[in-house]
Amino acid sequence: MDSLFILLQHLVPQQLLSRAVGALARARHPRWLKNWVIRRFVNRFRVDLSEAEEPNPEAYATFNDFFTRPLREGARPLADADIVCPADGRISQIGDIAEHSIFQAKGRSYSTWSLLGGDEGWAERFRNGSFATIYLSPRDYHRVHMPLAGKLLASRYIPGELFSVNAVTAGGVEHLFARNERLVCYFDTEAGPMAMVLVGAMIVAGIETVWEGQVAPPPRRILHRDFSVAPAPVALGKGEEMGRFKLGSTVILLFPEGAMAWDERYAAGTPTRLGESLAALSPR
Structure with missing residues (x-):
């Protein structure tokens, strides 16, 4: 089946x-x-x-x-943690990036370079870094929030396919997350550069950000936006909304090598809840 x-x-x-x-x-x-x-x-x-x-x-x-309904006030208090969960969902995979390889499932992996749409400069920043893949099921709250405070540096919309995203496709479709339509958002944070990747999926009819509105689906070509020199910088605090899915999918977080350590309670299959502790910053 x-x-x-x-x-x-x-x-x-x-x-x-x-x-x-x-x-x-x-x-x-x-x-x-x-x-x-x-x-x-x-x-x-x-x-x-x-x-x-x-x-x-x-x-x-x-x-x-x-x-995309909002939650009532106080429904998701923020934990006293350096880095908090950005969304309700479930951990698909979490761990270290092996050079440029991110584990997908069942022996399958994909590269940071392919996930980020061929951007070698940004891919190099996450070499041997850390990643977390969080799956949002249909029943979940579908707004995505900041895991820690950050200033938006750039975004990159990457057109692609629209496979369903679940345990079956993760284990059976090669390079799933690097093949599907997605929006990559780069932030400057206390942990260094951070990438938040919002991955589209079958019948996901749109991806939005709080600073730009609906981003996907635009024309079927890579669209890069540089926000580092914007006259009105986009700066978001920890726990603030950064985007949402119109029908849900997956969020992938990327951090540089040695920047942080995931909470030990997380593994593939662990439920996540917006605002709960996710990781601690490494001492500098």
Whole structure:
């Protein structure tokens, strides 16, 4: 069944299907259909709306509004930690980067160079560094927040395929995260340079940032933005929202060698919760 699922991933029109779902997710009418879809989604994935700022599923104008719903005040207090979890989800993989190789699953790896869209200069900064891959399931809160304070240096949108992102595809699709559509955001932080990679997936109809709005899907070409010389720098504090998924996927964090140490309780499969302790900075 896993092999059949992966085969179907190759055969379906990924972009067409995802953009069609995106159009439906933006639709406000008919209201009865929008409300029916949201309620079915809540029941199917056991979504906890008690933590939402608006707990009534029919109060959302569109499915996208429901999916990217904000949390109520105080629902995710920040731990007293150097680096906190950027999202609700589950650890897919976490550990060290071997030279430029990032472990994916079941003996499969991909390179920092390919993940970052061929940017050798930035890839070199994360040589022998640390990475964490966090998967956001359909039931999770789908806004992504800063794991520590940072100033935005650059962003890079990289077009790609739209395979589903889950344990099956991670174990069966070569270079999964370096093949899918993604947005790379580079920050200057207390830990040194940090990359936050927001990875798209099947029927993920958009990726947004708080400073630019919807970034994906734009024209199908690499788009690089330099924010280091911007007249109004983008600086975000620890725990502040930096982006969101319209239907969810994966966040990958990259840090330089020796900059920090992951909390020992995290391993593949460990649940994550926004604001909980994730890592400590290394002494300097």
